[in-house]
Amino acid sequence: METTATDTLLDTSAQDYERILDAAEAAAAPLARTDLHERAHLLRSVADALDATASELVPLAAADSSLPEPRLRGEVTRTTTQLRMFAEVVEEGSWLEAIIDTADPDAHPAPRPDLRRMLVPTGPVAVFGASNFPFAFGLGGGDTASALAAGCPVVAKAHPAQPRLTAAYARAIDEGLRACGAPDGTFGVVQGAEIGRQLVQDRRITAVGFTGSTSGGRALADLAAGRPDPIPFYGELGSTNPVFVTPAAAEDRSGKIAGEFLESLLLGAGQFCTKPGLLFVPEQSSIEWLVRTAVADDSFRLLHAGIRQSFLEVSQQILDHPEVRPVAVPEQSGLDELSVRPVIGVTDARALRRNPQDLLEECFGPFGLIVTYTSIDELYAAMAVLPGTLTATVHGTDDDPDAAGLLGALARRAGRVIWNGWPTGVAVGWAQHHGGPYPATNSVHTSVGATAIRRFLRPVAYQSVPEANLPSALVDANPWGIPRRVNGRLS
Amino acid sequence: METTATDTLLDTSAQDYERILDAAEAAAAPLARTDLHERAHLLRSVADALDATASELVPLAAADSSLPEPRLRGEVTRTTTQLRMFAEVVEEGSWLEAIIDTADPDAHPAPRPDLRRMLVPTGPVAVFGASNFPFAFGLGGGDTASALAAGCPVVAKAHPAQPRLTAAYARAIDEGLRACGAPDGTFGVVQGAEIGRQLVQDRRITAVGFTGSTSGGRALADLAAGRPDPIPFYGELGSTNPVFVTPAAAEDRSGKIAGEFLESLLLGAGQFCTKPGLLFVPEQSSIEWLVRTAVADDSFRLLHAGIRQSFLEVSQQILDHPEVRPVAVPEQSGLDELSVRPVIGVTDARALRRNPQDLLEECFGPFGLIVTYTSIDELYAAMAVLPGTLTATVHGTDDDPDAAGLLGALARRAGRVIWNGWPTGVAVGWAQHHGGPYPATNSVHTSVGATAIRRFLRPVAYQSVPEANLPSALVDANPWGIPRRVNGRLS
Incomplete structure (x- = not known):
């Protein structure tokens, strides 16, 4: 401890x-x-x-x-x-x-x-x-x-x-x-x-x-x-809280999704168990570029020195992986002993499928991984290596051909399935469920x-x-x- | 196995x-x-x-x-x-x-x-x-x-x-x-x-x-x-399924209790998870004597040789304990390779409290232990060493001064609390509960x-x-x- x-x-x-x-x-x-x-x-x-x-x-x-x-x-x-x-x-x-x-x-x-x-x-x-x-x-x-x-x-x-x-x-x-x-x-x-x-x-x-x-x-x-x-x-x-952006949603509103992703990712300096740590986007979408543009040079104070140390180590380790490219890798110097700037990487669904241990390591704090995919089949294949999770989110459109399949598959791996929203914010009420297959809970x-x-x-x-x-x-x-x-x- | x-x-x-x-x-x-x-x-x-x-x-x-x-x-x-x-x-x-x-x-x-x-x-x-x-x-x-x-x-x-x-x-x-x-x-x-x-x-x-x-x-x-x-x-x-006979109930109907105890104990040759393996009776009651008189020399075929072997060993081990006396210890010879005759011992609540490991060892088959007590306090003291159990039973009378206290205390240690009945027979319905604190279940x-x-x-x-x-x-x-x-x- x-x-x-x-x-x-x-x-x-x-x-x-x-x-x-x-x-x-x-x-x-x-x-x-x-x-x-x-x-x-x-x-x-x-x-x-x-x-x-x-x-x-x-x-x-x-x-x-x-x-x-x-x-x-x-x-x-x-x-x-x-x-x-x-x-x-x-x-x-x-x-x-x-x-x-x-x-x-x-x-x-x-x-x-x-x-x-x-x-x-x-x-x-x-x-x-x-x-x-x-x-x-x-x-x-x-x-x-x-x-x-x-x-x-x-x-x-x-x-x-x-x-x-x-x-x-x-x-x-x-x-x-x-x-x-x-x-x-x-x-x-x-x-x-x-x-x-x-x-x-x-x-x-x-x-x-x-x-x-x-x-x-x-x-x-x-x-x-x-x-x-x-x-x-x-x-x-732990929980990875993956978010899946369908081709139709990427076509429809990439800018909105990129902005809201960053907002949810950085809430509480990324120190939420429901942080959307993985964002799956179509390879041809502009979301990676939009995130790169939108992420500010703000710094965030973390809860304590242990979390900061672990954040810097694990985020660097993931970025050092040969199949990960940096999206935002700010200078971390010049900050006080508890503060960091957000780090975001990008990889693709095939790489994630091949290296789940390395790329899905828990990184508490303002770190996120964008995962590009070239086909819906690739998305399902990557989904199979994801551990149990508290939440899983789909961003789609009204008549989205991929929505039903994705929502159904995700309900088998997650405790809460979200449509066109973000996992942070856990309402306390009768219908809430905050749990899921291990390690989300056991x-x-x-x-x-x-x-x-x-x-x-x-x-x-x-x-x-x-x-x-x-x-x-x-x-x-x-x-x-x-x-x-x-x-x-x-x- | x-x-x-x-x-x-x-x-x-x-x-x-x-x-x-x-x-x-x-x-x-x-x-x-x-x-x-x-x-x-x-x-x-x-x-x-x-x-x-x-x-x-x-x-x-x-x-x-x-x-x-x-x-x-x-x-x-x-x-x-x-x-x-x-x-x-x-x-x-x-x-x-x-x-x-x-x-x-x-x-x-x-x-x-x-x-x-x-x-x-x-x-x-x-x-x-x-x-x-x-x-x-x-x-x-x-x-x-x-x-x-x-x-x-x-x-x-x-x-x-x-x-x-x-x-x-x-x-x-x-x-x-x-x-x-x-x-x-x-x-x-x-x-x-x-x-x-x-x-x-x-x-x-x-x-x-x-x-x-x-x-x-x-x-x-x-x-x-x-x-x-x-x-x-x-x-x-495992489950011990203790049965507690109050002084009032012993006064009222010892013969009925002794007979029904034997019937429930020997159901399925004592191979039920709800077998009433422990019968607590007032020291001055005639229940021990009645059980001794009523237990017949019948033999029972057990499910397989492993259960018979274990039954003979564990029942003998408990009877060999210096604080246990035999009630019924029949000759086990002259039977086929799967059969045994019922074995019943008697001890007292103070001895049970001092030797829970030895006296409460699981003995599948037609074995029971009668436990005498001299005061209700002794009964509560013995209760404290009992492991979690599927069932616990109280035999009492309509205006029994000890009933409410015993039923309340037993509900904290058992999954099913029975009044003036026997634990064998587990109705399948909406209200049934077959479980309890470990080792009854976990x-x-x-x-x-x-x-x-x-x-x-x-x-x-x-x-x-x-x-x-x-x-x-x-x-x-x-x-x-x-x-x-x-x-x-x-x-």
């Missing part, structure tokens, strides 16, 4: 670690028992506390990350909006997946007992936040919001690149939890690389949410899978959107249990008024 | 293996494209083919397994009922989890694009069936039925204890698939222990369903997790019941994709008439 240039977080002591994990374990049962309104109130209370301290938190995050304050203020809003959305999701109650099959002594081939199933929280969850979204994918970000919504205590591992923000962010969350009377131990923070590895292997932890690099995430995933009792590891690791679940709650729940069926001992979600009268399936019918 | 006494299955050749896996990969796209009615028709067609060949299949299964023919005929019915249930589940359409958020340019904190999410099949699935249910957890059992329902081709690994049944069972499934025009490669069978390990690591396989022993399952789970691209491994491994999903389909599906979101290129499940008109969530509301 990286260290910051300016400050460091101290490792959590063994004594504090035990106290935090024991508290999380002790909080699991009382938190699971909260009803839907208490749970929703808890989420809103945390959101309120974050809103109330935003003006204190944003400058700390800016100092840690070099991200501009307006962007960080927007991110706090995204974070509190997300917490409040999960409050609505919790109250609506579908997430409980309550299913009731009443007894049927005449059932074929065997009589059936009364059977009632619902989802319950798995227990304490470990959350590893990302450095690139200090708030929305940080201590109180999507993984924490969805775990709390599920009724799971959270032990968050602080990111080492957030030495200033961490304590204040944790305190704000804690104040929100105290204000609503949440059980002690509902939320805790630990620090240190070795502590993080210990956390994933801790018998008190029941699931892990992770956002970060493929190498770091995979190491933790292997620890989770290697436990005496393996637990689910929900890792959002799970059949999402880390953003309402259905992210499903990751931290497991089913329990109650057989012939009398009403008095059933959870409220499953008693006949349906006192919570939630959607349920009764004898096969939704109601 | 075991070999049979009488016959063996030949390993699949390298050439056949490649042909089968390539065919499965090629079938993935056409199978995914089938509409709900075609998919349901496919499942019913397989069920019809199994019904039509039942009289041919049952004697082969009986010869392989020593299970009585009436039991096996019932199991074929369970298998075809399950396939037809999944046909209904598919047609109902909720499993697609279709969610539509229409565009909202005024949304806060950012405008929203049109976003439509649904579940799609993961791709080819490997299925490892169990020896104890040759039909219902075999080639065409629950894992296969739910994977086909999800739209995934299946490559099943034949169980080495089914040398006679395998080819005929596979042929029947194949006939069902041909009769409805399913894509070639929808179903294939491979054989051999090393082939099984290869299958789990095959890049064409996207998920694994497994039912079997903890050791065998864990070895395959580790291979799945260690792939360059890890895939979900849904393993139903997943947040079930292997039996309607929701088992969720294991072989992953979400895809379509952003701003025009109607003409959307899957039918997501177009405005809802041509399939499936339940959907539109802008947050279920309809």
